[in-house]
Amino acid sequence: MRQSEPTQTSLSRLPEPGKRNRRAIRRRLLDLGWYGLITLAGVSVIAALLAIFIYLLSEVVPLFKTVSAELKPWSAASQTAGINALPPVNNMLSAETTMLQFAEAASFTADFKLVDALQRYVVLAKHSGEACLLQLNRQLDGCVQRLSLTDRTVDLTAAIWLAGQQSLITGDSSGQLKQWFLLADKQGQVRLSWVKPFQQRSASIVAISPEQGRSGFAVVDAEGGISLFYSTLSKPLWQKRWPELVTSAVAPDALRFNTANDKLWLLKHEQPLSYLTIDNKHPEISWRTLWQKVWYESWQQPEYVWQSSGGAELYQGKYSLVPLTVGTLKAAFYALLFAVPLAILAAIYSVCYLAEPLRSRLSNLIELMALFPTVIIGFLAAIWLAPALEQHLLALLLFMAMTPLAVFLLAKYWLLLPAFLQRPTGSTSTLLLMLVLLVGSAALAFWLGIFAEQYWFAGSLRFWLNSQGIDYQQRNALVVGLAMGFAVLPVVFSLSYDALAQIPKQLTLGAYALGANQWQIVQRIMLPVAAPGILAAMMLGLSRAIGETMIILMATGNNPITNFNLFEGLRSLTATLAIELPEAAVNSSHYRVLFLVAILLFIFTFACNTLADLVRQRLRRNLQRLDS
Numbered sequence: 147m148r149q150s151e152p153t154q155t156s157l158s159r160l161p162e163p164g165k166r167n168r169r170a171i172r173r174r175l176l177d178l179g180w181y182g183l184i185t186l187a188g189v190s191v192i193a194a195l196l197a198i199f200i201y202l203l204s205e206v207v208p209l210f211k212t213v214s215a216e217l218k219p220w221s222a223a224s225q226t227a228g229i230n231a232l233p234p235v236n237n238m239l240s241a242e243t244t245m246l247q248f249a250e251a252a253s254f255t256a257d258f259k260l261v262d263a264l265q266r267y268v269v270l271a272k273h274s275g276e277a278c279l280l281q282l283n284r285q286l287d288g289c290v291q292r293l294s295l296t297d298r299t300v301d302l303t304a305a306i307w308l309a310g311q312q313s314l315i316t317g318d319s320s321g322q323l324k325q326w327f328l329l330a331d332k333q334g335q336v337r338l339s340w341v342k343p344f345q346q347r348s349a350s351i352v353a354i355s356p357e358q359g360r361s362g363f364a365v366v367d368a369e370g371g372i373s374l375f376y377s378t379l380s381k382p383l384w385q386k387r388w389p390e391l392v393t394s395a396v397a398p399d400a401l402r403f404n405t406a407n408d409k410l411w412l413l414k415h416e417q418p419l420s421y422l423t424i425d426n427k428h429p430e431i432s433w434r435t436l437w438q439k440v441w442y443e444s445w446q447q448p449e450y451v452w453q454s455s456g457g458a459e460l461y462q463g464k465y466s467l468v469p470l471t472v473g474t475l476k477a478a479f480y481a482l483l484f485a486v487p488l489a490i491l492a493a494i495y496s497v498c499y500l501a502e503p504l505r506s507r508l509s510n511l512i513e514l515m516a517l518f519p520t521v522i523i524g525f526l527a528a529i530w531l532a533p534a535l536e537q538h539l540l541a542l543l544l545f546m547a548m549t550p551l552a553v554f555l556l557a558k559y560w561l562l563l564p565a566f567l568q569r570p571t572g573s574t575s576t577l578l579l580m581l582v583l584l585v586g587s588a589a590l591a592f593w594l595g596i597f598a599e600q601y602w603f604a605g606s607l608r609f610w611l612n613s614q615g616i617d618y619q620q621r622n623a624l625v626v627g628l629a630m631g632f633a634v635l636p637v638v639f640s641l642s643y644d645a646l647a648q649i650p651k652q653l654t655l656g657a658y659a660l661g662a663n664q665w666q667i668v669q670r671i672m673l674p675v676a677a678p679g680i681l682a683a684m685m686l687g688l689s690r691a692i693g694e695t696m697i698i699l700m701a702t703g704n705n706p707i708t709n710f711n712l713f714e715g716l717r718s719l720t721a722t723l724a725i726e727l728p729e730a731a732v733n734s735s736h737y738r739v740l741f742l743v744a745i746l747l748f749i750f751t752f753a754c755n756t757l758a759d760l761v762r763q764r765l766r767r768n769l770q771r772l773d774s
Contacts, residue, residue, distance in 0.1 A: 199748060205741040210433075213374060213384040213426045215410075220418045258305045260314070267328065269314060269338065271295055275302045279338050291337050295324070304354045308361050310462055312443035313377055314338065315363055317351025323365065325377060327443060341441055345381050347371060355401035355410070361443070361462050362429045364401050364410050368392070372410075372422065376429040377462075378440045383429055396420075428735045436467050436742075452706035452717065454726060454736045465739045469706035471746070473716035477698055478691035480627030480712070481634050486684055488631075489638035497646040498668050504577075509643055516636035524700030527629035532621050532701065535628075539618075540607045541595030549587045556583060611713065618713040621703045626716070630697045638687040645679020645765060646672055678765035682758040689754035693747065695720040719743050 256270035256278070271277040275296030278289040296302050296318040304317040314326040323344035330336050349369040356363045361377040370391035373382040391397055391412075396419055398412035410422040434440070439448035443462055451464040492512065496505050535542060556579075603610040608618045649672055657667045673680075695718075703715030704725070723743055730737040 199745070202741050202745045202748065205738055206745060209428050209431045209735065209738050209742065211425075211428075213424070213429070215372075215374070215384055215386070215422045215424045215426075217386075217388060217420055217422055219420050258302065260305060260307055262307055262312075262328075267336070269305070271302055271305055271316075273301045273303075275300070275318070277338070279336075281336070290335065293338060295326070296322075304351045304365075306354045306356050306363065308356045308363060308377055308443075309359050310361055310443045313341075313361065315354055315356075315377075317347075317354055317365065319350040321347035321349055321351060321367060323347070323351065323354075323375070327441075329444070329446060342380060344375055347373065353398065353400050355403055357403050357407045358405050360407060360429065362407070362426070364403065366391075366398055366401055366412070370397075372412075374424070374426060374429075378430065378435050378442070379432060383426065384424075428738065430463055431465060431735050431739065435465060436739075440464070440466065450708045452722070454730075454739075463736060465735070467739075467743065467746070469708050470717055470719045470722055470743065472708045472710075473706065474692055474718040474720070474750075476623055476710050476716050477626050477630060477694070477702075477718055478688055479710070480623050481630035481691045481694075482684065482687055484627050484631030485635040485638055485687060489635045489683070489687075490642050490680060493639050493642035493646055494668060494672075496643060498664060498672065509639075512639050513636050515632070516640070518633070520633055520694065521696045521700070523629050523633055524697040527625050527697060527701035528621065531629060532625045535625060536608060536618075536620050538592065538595060540599055540603070541592045544595055544598075545588055545591035548591055549584065552583055552587050553580075616713060617711065619703050619705070619715050621701055622713045622715050623702075623710075624712050625701050626698060627712075629701050630691055630694055633694065633697060634687045634690050637690050638683045641683030641686060642676070642680050645676040645683065648679075649675050675768065676765070678761045678768065682761040682765065685754050685758035685761065689751045689758070692750050692754065693720060694718075695724050699724055719747050723747075 255272065257273050258269070258271040260269040260271075261267070261282075265282055268280040268282060269277060270280065275294045275298075277293050277295045279291040279293070280288075281290050284290070295305070295316045297320075300318040300320045300322070302316060303319055306315055307313070308315060312328050314328075316324050316326065323346070325341045325344065326338050327341050328336050329339045347365065347367045348371065349367040352366050352368055354363055354365050362383075363375055363377070365373045365375065367373075369387060370389050371385060371387040372391075373385040375382050396414075398414055398419055400413040400416070402411045402413060403409070404411070407426070408424050410424060412419045412421060439450055441448040442451060442464055445451075450466045450468040452466055452469045453464040455463075496509050500508060599605055599607055604613075611618045653671055653675070654667050657671055662670075698716070698718045699721045702717070702721070704717045704721055705715040706717040706722075707714060723740060726736070727740050730740055
């Protein structure tokens with residue numbers, strides 16, 4: 147039958163051409179408006195991220211600014227700079243007669259007489275380099291140590307205590323500078339120990355001056371060279387030579403810093419000749435001190451140390467980022483070690499074995515775990531979980547070993563179970579049976595743990611570990627791994643679930659048609675196809691773990707240590723920012739190093755999220771190709 151042509155009535159219902167054009171233009175304008183709004187939002191996000199990064203970078207750049215100095219002549223106008231207000235040299239005793247009494251008691255004729263600011267030790271030294279260490283509260287006992295501060299072929303020309311009064315700097319006629327620490331030996335006796343040399347100067351050392359309140363010092367040599375050093379670095383921060391300083395009329399025989407350490411006075415017979423204006427605000431920060439081992443005052447050996455504050459007035463800040471980075475990776479590693487296997491296996495079981503509506507309910511329940519406040523998780527981990535693990539550590543370890551074994555045994559003897567229990571895999575009865583298995587494993591592990599501790603570990607596994615040299619702390623990486631794994635698990639599960647659920651049905655149905663069982667389909671089809679998505683889930687879980695703050699802050703001892711011991715605490719980058727940034731002095735070295743910590747966090751999370759997104763896009767392309 148021929149199709150009837152449209153009547154005049156149906157044609158009259160269509161809008162007029164002008165109205166249709168206006169509607170089309172309105173739709174195009176609306177589309178353009180939404181497109182522009184979405185583009186503006188995306189550009190705004192990118193611009194905000196760049197602005198944040200640039201701001202963080204602007205606070206960090208001054209840390210690595212090159213030291214600069216300018217020599218200015220002495221004049222009456224420069225007297226306002228405060229030569230009369232300079233702090234006195236604190237390396238000499240107030241009474242020369244008292245020093246002579248010490249020298250006589252030690253039977254030692256000294257050319258250099260140095261005492262620390264706490265009036266505990268005196269160093270007497272000769273030009274030949276021979277030195278005597280005296281203890282002021284045992285001055286009549288004579289030298290507690292005799293040593294040589296120079297090589298035999300050179301003379302000692304300068305010696306000073308640094309501001310911390312634990313470090314002695316010596317210079318000799320060959321231009322060699324050495325650093326010495328007051329360290330206790332195995333018997334507890336304090337000795338003056340050689341630590342390291344500094345970069346050698348080209349001429350004899352004339353004078354050394356310590357900075358005020360910092361562990362830096364300045365050196366002038368016989369050829370008019372002036373150098374600025376910091377005690378943790380062997381190379382000079384700044385150096386320059388002025389040949390005009392060699393002439394006897396203007397040759398300085400002493401140096402002196404002002405209180406702010408931004409001016410260095412060149413003195414001759416305690417009279418000013420000229421001065422240096424110095425821009426050196428952060429001498430203690432360098433790539434070496436941030437990422438390499440440093441030998442700090444009163445420490446027995448070089449270490450990675452983060453210790454931004456101390457009780458001493460003249461405290462030497464220690465800003466190694468290695469303990470914080472290791473602590474962050476340590477917490478993330480143990481959290482993923484707990485969360486990833488459980489999350490991936492739960493996703494496989496939900497997608498491949500559970501039936502609806504149980505699958506949706508269980509997956510939604512696990513995803514709701516992500517909404518649980520991390521401050522509550524950290525609180526429970528600190529108040530309940532940490533003490534419980536301390537009392538029942540062996541029971542937990544046995545439970546983690548026995549549960550997989552019990553599951554494998556159940557699978558092996560599944561056919562021997564009563565018929566009413568042999569329901570299809572993924573049914574409610576199967577889940578209840580697994581719950582009973584978990585409770586039974588926990589009860590058995592608890593009982594065996596108490597029995598084993600009494601008979602093999604002297605009543606406590608914790609004390610036994612300490613006796614074996616393994617330090618056990620109540621708030622440790624194990625507590626963090628369990629607590630933070632609970633927070634990371636929903637992220638990994640959700641993304642792994644989506645990756646497995648998006649696999650085209652024709653792949654699994656074709657495998658069933660060829661005779662494959664469920665586990666063969668999971669092992670040979672679903673896991674290889676979903677592997678990029680599962681890897682992306684792991685990367686996002688790593689990003690989530692690296693950025694976690696409250697759980698680490700509350701569930702660890704916040705000890706900045708550099709090992710992966712499961713039973714010791716840690717200090718992460720995020721926890722350091724949360725603890726120390728509110729109290730850091732603005733524009734101080736500590737303040738700017740914390741901004742560097744923020745940049746490290748920014749880089750870590752950005753790299754993890756970017757890699758996860760790239761992998762996820764690859765999975766999407768593979769699935770589209772398989773679907774077509």
